[in-house]
Amino acid sequence: QQQVKQSPQSLIVQKGGISIINCAYENTAFDYFPWYQQFPGKGPALLIAIRPDVSEKKEGRFTISFNKSAKQFSLHIMDSQPGDSATYFCAASLGNDYKLSFGAGTTVTVRA
Amino acid sequence: DTAVSQTPKYLVTQMGNDKSIKCEQNLGHDTMYWYKQDSKKFLKIMFSYNNKELIINETVPNRFSPKSPDKAHLNLHINSLELGDSAVYFCASSVTGTKKNTIYFGEGSWLTVV
Numbered sequence: 099q100q101q102v103k104q105s106p107q108s109l110i111v112q113k114g115g116i117s118i119i120n121c122a123y124e125n126t127a128f129d130y131f132p133w134y135q136q137f138p139g140k141g142p143a144l145l146i147a148i149r150p151d152v153s154e155k156k157e158g159r160f161t162i163s164f165n166k167s168a169k170q171f172s173l174h175i176m177d178s179q180p181g182d183s184a185t186y187f188c189a190a191s192l193g194n195d196y197k198l199s200f201g202a203g204t205t206v207t208v209r210a
Numbered sequence: 211d212t213a214v215s216q217t218p219k220y221l222v223t224q225m226g227n228d229k230s231i232k233c234e235q236n237l238g239h240d241t242m243y244w245y246k247q248d249s250k251k252f253l254k255i256m257f258s259y260n261n262k263e264l265i266i267n268e269t270v271p272n273r274f275s276p277k278s279p280d281k282a283h284l285n286l287h288i289n290s291l292e293l294g295d296s297a298v299y300f301c302a303s304s305v306t307g308t309k310k311n312t313i314y315f316g317e318g319s320w321l322t323v324v
Contacts (some may be wrong), residue, residue, distance in 0.1 A: 132312070140317055141300050141302075141315030142315050144313070144314075197255050197258065200252070202252055
């Protein structure tokens with residue numbers, strides 16, 4: 099069963115717009131929540147990550163919002179650019195566990 | 211100077227054949243993984259090795275056999291290939307004992323079974 103549920107499956111946004119991807123998890127023991135970005139033909143690469151002791155983390159145009167009580171976290175891409183067109187995966191892991199549980203992915207298309 | 215490199219990048223083979231994918235990382239990491247990405251882009255862990263020791267073995271058919279000759283290498287051998295094995299296989303690595311636990315992925319090996 100999927101431990102991290104991600105939505106939407108795909109989205110299209112105009113250049114300069116905001117892309118929002120949502121994820122929800124069940125296991126309250128998860129304590130590390132990364133987002134990975136994957137371009138066609140490439141492997142996923144870490145984009146930004148958060149731990150549950152903070153509610154928001156921002157790196158450039160990318161922001162993670164984290165709601166511990168709701169067991170949800172989201173990625174906001176501000177001022178979306180065509181170069182942001184990729185598939186984005188949320189993930190979660192617990193403690194020193196070696197395993198990342200990935201969401202199903204969201205394909206983002208930014209139209210110029 | 212690729213961090214996680216895997217070969218071959220593309221592999222087309224017939225059902226019933228046996229094939230191997232090789233992976234090497236030059237990051238000095240002590241943990242390596244094999245992930246499978248299906249046609250719907252879903253990523254699922256298959257195996258994980260820490261210091262050459264198998265630590266994660268998800269419910270993968272025993273036709274799949276990983277082997278780690280040393281910390282920098284993790285190979286995947288697949289026997290009696292089936293159509294359903296067609297997917298992208300990603301090798302990855304990380305360092306244990308760090309708070310970030312960032313996993314670095316290779317560029318993938320596209321396996322097509324015909």
